[in-house]
Amino acid sequence: MLYLPVTETPDQLSRWLKLGAAALLFQVLFPAPVVAMGPPASLDEELTQALDLEPDLENGKALFEMCASCHGPDAQGSRDGVYPQLAGQHRSVIIKQISDFRLGNRANPDMLPFTETDVFGGSQGISDVASYLASLPMTPEPGVGPEDTFARGEKVYEDNCSVCHDDGAEGFDDFFFPKIQGQHYGYTLRELKKMKEGERKNVYHGMLRRIQKLSMEDLEAVANYVSRLPPTGGEDELSE
């Protein structure tokens, strides 16, 4: 808490990162749920192990077949946002979300059965699927929001979100901060509403504090803004 004002702007955040202050930052950003430098305390042993295992992408691809009926053959989700795009998401984020469904921090009856240990055959399988998903190109045509709220969304994003999700909304794999660029508008907006209303419980308090102050119009605008940001981390960048 003491150091938080120092890291409130993206510039300062990246300077801290460059200075190698990652360890300190990690503690500052995750005071409660994370013990010092380790992964989030909510991760069970199996998931913590998965973080460190050498992935087998071929096995990840084979395991993903059971996810494809909902998340799509290329893991790009559905444009209406019912199913999120998983392609290009950070490996750490995918692993943490599996944990959050298991623990009931996120409630979704469709998704829950696919987070059970048996489904993956243990931590190696989880590591494999997470890395496979992270390696996939994102869709060039995500579902987006209304064009006229883009400028408002950009301002909301810069004032409230870029400090943690980065300028291009790419997030940070090392900190379990999700990539939210090019994600389907409908999904992002739904999750923001769920977080604001306390229905999705795995939210870092620094984010919650900000979205609680924002109006529904601001949330719609910012969800639109990030949906229109081109993928920067994958192989398949958005063309003009």
Ligand code: HEC
């Ligand atoms: C029956 C449909 C269905 C299947 C099959 C399914 N999912 Fe999901 N998944 C969902 C839905 C719906 C959501 C969004 C839940 C929400 O809104 O909270 C989701 C969300 C997720 C998320 C969170 C994404 C994020 O950005 O936070 C991950 C990770 C995920 N699924 C991975 C998988 C994996 C891996 C498999 C296969 C082992 C799988 N899913 C199979 C329906 C499904």
Ligand code: HEC
């Ligand atoms: C203090 C850091 C911080 C700030 C500020 C912040 N976030 Fe987040 N955000 C996070 C973290 C950490 C998560 C992952 C939570 C979890 O583990 O589920 C997250 C998750 C999300 C998700 C869910 C992604 C998914 O795939 O399910 C969305 C959407 C999101 N943030 C959007 C925003 C927006 C929009 C803003 C600005 C209004 C914002 N965040 C501000 C840290 C932050």
